[in-house]
Amino acid sequence: MALRALVVDDSMLVRHTVCRFLEQRGYEVDSATNGVEALEKLTHALPDIVITDMVMPQMTGSQLIDSLKARPETASIPIVVLSGRPSGSDAQDEKRANFVIHKDIDIEQQLEKALAGALGNAYPSQKQAVGNQAPTSGLPSRA
Numbered sequence: 001m002a003l004r005a006l007v008v009d010d011s012m013l014v015r016h017t018v019c020r021f022l023e024q025r026g027y028e029v030d031s032a033t034n035g036v037e038a039l040e041k042l043t044h045a046l047p048d049i050v051i052t053d054m055v056m057p058q059m060t061g062s063q064l065i066d067s068l069k070a071r072p073e074t075a076s077i078p079i080v081v082l083s084g085r086p087s088g089s090d091a092q093d094e095k096r097a098n099f100v101i102h103k104d105i106d107i108e109q110q111l112e113k114a115l116a117g118a119l120g121n122a123y124p125s126q127k128q129a130v131g132n133q134a135p136t137s138g139l140p141s142r143a
Contacts, residue, residue, distance in 0.1 A: 005022050006038060006051070007031045008035065009053035010033045010055075010056040011053070030045070036058045039064070042074060049080065049118055050064075050068065051082060065079060078099075080097060080100070080111075081100045
């Protein structure tokens with residue numbers, strides 16, 4: 001059974017990049033543009049990992065993390081924070097995440113390390129993924 005990821009970011013480019021990276025590794029991927037949408041998606045299926053931006057409209061990444069950590073069914077889901085800056089106002093939230101990825105550095109390389117660390121042996125690396133699977137995020141593939 002494929003691992004399931006939820007990607008939360010208001011930037012379409014970042015969402016596309018992260019979703020595509022995960023899909024190429026065999027993940028089932030769902031995405032949301034803010035924390036409110038993410039919580040709605042969690043009512044349908046729980047992901048194995050959440051990758052979230054911090055600065056978003058309606059509900060920030062910090063508020064999403066608060067909500068995830070407060071609910072018994074989601075408290076143990078690993079969280080990867082996508083941060084636009086290495087420190088500052090996100091510092092406390094970054095401490096609550098399993099990993100932090102900085103958007104201005106190679107996102108794919110950082111994702112590879114973060115997923116391997118957060119999911120351990122369950123993480124399917126690109127070498128383990130089976131072929132180019134059809135995207136599940138609704139975004140066109142670049143095949």
